[in-house]
Amino acid sequence: MPQAFDETAFQQWYAGHARRWHLDPNPDDPEQRYDYRQAFLAGATPDPKTGHWPSTWKQGGHPNLIVGGFHTQTGQRVPGTPRATSAEELVRLGWEPETAQRLMATPEPPSDGMVGLADLVRRYQRDERRQR
Secondary structure: OOOOOOHHHHHHHHHHHHHHHOOOOOOOOHHHOEOHHHHHHHOOOOOOOOOOOOHHHEOOOOOOOEEOOEEOOOOOEOOOOOOOOOHHHHHHOOOOHHHHHHHHOOOOOOOOOOOOHHHHHHHHHHHHHHHO
């Protein structure tokens, strides 16, 4: 029989992490875009050095759902987003070295003929730097 969710234990667990990692004291604030209750049930904790939580429980709109042009939960390339230029850059962005190597070997999906806004901005910025 499944065990009932212990809200008191969760609140204590979350409060400790919120203090240590300077999180919003309200785990239900929709701006957090992270399911801390599921993380609690799974026994997840943030990286002890960085405070970064596992991507598994990120919700839509989380600012780090796409990192280096790849979806952090699926590892899939997200067309129209800026892609990291090297495995080293992906590692600096938080990917594990082995995963970064694999992601960099992922070919760019075929273009549908449309240029994404992020690509246009990146090209404009690159051209501006060249002209200086």
